[in-house]
Amino acid sequence: MELVRSHVLVCGGTGCSSSHSEQIIEEFEAQIKKNGLDSEVKVVKTGCFGLCALGPVVIVYPEGSFYSMVQTEDVAEIVEQHLLKGRIVKRLLYKETIEEDNIKSLNEVDFYKKQKRVALRNCGVIDPENIDEYIAYDGYKALGKVLTEMTPEQVVETVKASGLRGRGGGGFPTGIKWAFAAAQPEGQKYVLCNADEGDPGAFMDRSILEGDPHSLIEAMAIAGYAIGANQGYVYVRAEYPIAVHRLQVAINQAKEYGLLGDNIFESGFSFDLELRLGAGAFVCGEETALMTSIEGHRGEPRPRPPFPAVKGLWGVPTILNNVETYANIPVIFLNGVEEFTSIGTEKSKGTKVFALGGKINNTGLVEVPMGTTLREVVYEIGGGIPNGKSFKAAQTGGPSGGCIPASLIDTPIDYDSLIAIGSMMGSGGLIVMDEDTCMVDIAKFFLEFTVDESCGKCVPCRIGTRRLLEILERITSGKGTLEDIDQLEELCLSVKSSALCGLGQTAPNPILSTLKYFRDEYVEHVVDKKCRAGVCKALLSYKIVADKCKGCSLCARNCPVNAITGEIKNPYTIDQDKCIKCGVCMNNCKFGAIVKE
Template sequence: MDQSIYRSHVLICTGTGCVSSGSKKIKTVLEDELAEHDLSKEIKIVETGCHGFCEKGPIMIVYPEGVFYCQLKEEDVAEIVEEHFLKGRIVDRLLFKEPISEESIPAYQDIEFYKKQRRIVLSNCGRIDPESIEEYIASGGYEAAGKAITEMTPEEVIQEVKDSGLRGRGGGGFPTGLKWDFTRKAAGDKKYIICNADEGDPGAFMDRSLLEGDPHAVIEGMIIAAYAIGADEGYVYVRAEYPLAITRLQKAIEQAEELGLLGDNLFGSDFSFDLHIKKGAGAFVCGEETALMASIEGKRGMPRPKPPFPANKGLWGKPTNINNVETFGNVPYIINEGAEAFSSVGTENSSGTKVFALTGKINNTGLVEVPMGITLREIVFDIGGGLTSGKKFKAVQTGGPSGGCITSDYLDLPIDYDSLKEIGAMMGSGGMVVMDEGTCMVDVAKFFLDFTQSESCGKCTPCREGTKRMLEILNRICEGEGKEGDIELLLELGEHIKDTALCGLGQTAPNPVLSTIKYFRNEYEAHIKDKKCPAGVCQGLAAAYVIDEETCVGCGMCAKVCPVDAISGKPKESYQIDGDICISCGACAQKCPVDAISQG
């Protein structure tokens, strides 16, 4: 272990997002620059996990000042070394700038994106080296496991989790302590604990980021849970598309085994626990717990009817407890700080924090951890920095393909399990897509239903056939072939599928359709009756584009980007669009420098 004393620590994000934008190359160039200036023994470079502000990568934070440099390029590194490390001057042009005020913010904790966050489960992400068990232990890691195993009975651990109010963060929101208690009391000579890391929602990367940035926290949470329910073996079921998460998790397991934190007689007790990784093939349905267990057993990942529930008959017929990555990540904090400290955050029935993947038509996208009960307005306009387009806010889709939309009428709604359920939405695993008035809600519903229909395992008829029929209707509507009665048919099919599908995938698949009909029925009616897409998104219904002759400056940029050669004209004269040829793709309008093009 490095015992050197450094005057500065440089934390470079090496989560998947920053790695894809070049953070590894930034680190290499920085090492070379520091060596060239004989600074290698004064400044330590630390590779960390995701800090959340993924779109601003590569990210570098310099301590002790906490200076936040973002969107770095290799050629920027020499300037940072010369100015910051040699002359003590912050490089202003590389700082984050607030989207509206354009003000440069040196310290990351002063950036609006971070101000209203409350990091519990992500507290180590972006702060420690995820591949160093020593750094995890130095930050208090494995103290909770030691406390639980040596100072508490399994029943006391379960009661502490019950008192904390922790609910499953995978989407269902079932009380975690109660779930553990069911498995603890189930009869069986062998019990299993499973971590569900099969994160399949489009755009969701909460679990991946935690596994990449703080894998030991998840392992520690599983150790505590295994002790509580009486399991001596566990699995982390993680999709194969997460290679970095798997690599870091495997290394963390090996490090824990080397130090006796996994294996036999943990902390000198009679409790033993072994942990394995099972790679999933990327089937969305394997996020459902019975399908997940079938996959671990080497069978096709398909759900089965419940009861019996996994707590009584799970993996290989033995009592099994399943929680997701974020749920386990909260457990060490609860044991270390106590149930009251955790329940003091959030709301009465939804305690603690929730991690969201914030994306869409918004200035600040990325991973955010916020207290339960925060309003949608605070997330979108404070943390998210408002909408990028200058258009009005329209809705937020929460819960991915299993969720529903939240309209502007509910911007001040507290975000928690119960309030979202009341308006027909759901927390889900944590996807949050922001949409503006240029978004077609019928198209949104079609997108999510297309995903769930293609991911259906086909075992039950309501999901296999019902979602296919719903998708056919939506396709017809978006292509201008909708007819009277289609909305009513969608509602009837949706409710029938919700009531009769075998598993959660099928039961929640109609939600985006039902939700958008509830709040945006007028858009469906416009598509069907008026044969128009109000947002101009659905090409089968979009009006041809026209050019305002008085505004056009004759630059010809529109003609250059038209994919079907529908635009003609001469330089410095007004151009024209042939409405019979135009496919309403909008490329010309996006390219026009004077906004002379619009839909007729």
């Protein structure tokens, strides 16, 4: 047995990989070898720890030292000081873990304290490319239990009793979905996984695929047993190369161990799993479009019913669940329904993973019990808003969701509370906005996205979203009228009620929710021709405050369009007709004499 006394865990998620964690791993291996520690220290590449803002992240066990923002140059120091001599390199520790010279346990840090990691239980703990480590953390035990001790009906009943709801956004009860498919006559059925995570700013599913791919495989096999399917497909976007690679490695390992394939655990049940790569169209996250795409056609949705549980992939009964939904399944069977239902609220059980982004200190991945308030997520876990700015709104659910204004920050996050206030849970993107964010501009941003991503099959979505965007463009460029706002609202409602699939039906949500809570900003853009956040360029003007201007000419020399003129030592002026509002003058002024309004 190898003599391992210390583990160096390096995050190999996409966030940390893009800040060169691969090189850090290589450097660790080289330095450890150089110091003759290679037989006693093991370097492990894991999935995401969640604190992406502080990447690359390295944790050294058994001490549990959490090093953040590690550079390749720092590695030699960690190896020589910490691994060889046992002196923790305080300089590189995550500053929240140091309190008056004492080093706190990671679980005591604000970022992790309020979290409850169920779906992410193994992310950042195991080596995702090593099936043995997954098994060591009770992996495949749930599958074994299900196949040897339970009937398919009991499996469906257990999932029903757990109250688990779809984590992809809709919140449909998973057990009921499974029951529909299980009730179909015997024959070919399919189990699908939706790993086509397309919302801007969302990366929950990617992190699970990268950090714990086996949990997905295990859950899909359980689902296959429950509904009587022997084949599964994971539809994953090709833009997730690390996730695709690790998932493929995991599938191969599971096949090698006989955990996928024929006669699993000698139960007579056979299940196989394959990957299908998507080209990254947002609409392919919609279930019927996803199945059309797997069949080899252009990814376009079709009307429902028939629902996939009755007529899905290649016309046979199919269930489709999201990655995070599946990640919860093994836990339900391992720890029991009671433990799972003890987390969360009455109608939303368990936890939810959020990708925290935007104007927030701790950008990253968090998992909290359902019912946690937005305030707790933003201020306690997220560490608040940078630069002392104030919280204006949070956007959940991506292009299908809505904004939650500051006045509703104490809303508990669960499916029903969010829908009640005009937003939705969505797949878990949570974008925080501060006072510098223009709500009309945000609505425009999401509409640009849906206009781009509309597949064009139905008229309300193809033409309706385009018209919505045009109205928003008029408003942000100062050419809008009050009638435009009324028309915008009316058109939103008709697109919502008439579009073919979820993409079109939810596309107006960003507009509707900003209209609901920030209508005064729309009116301001139209009537006063003002953008209070200073985002909409057409409504801005840069001015020189004569009292403060020393006439140094710096602004005039930097202006790319020569819009600023004046005489040395006298106040300068900006020619508004020439100004392109690039802001260079304001950034360069040494006296704060230039303002935008």
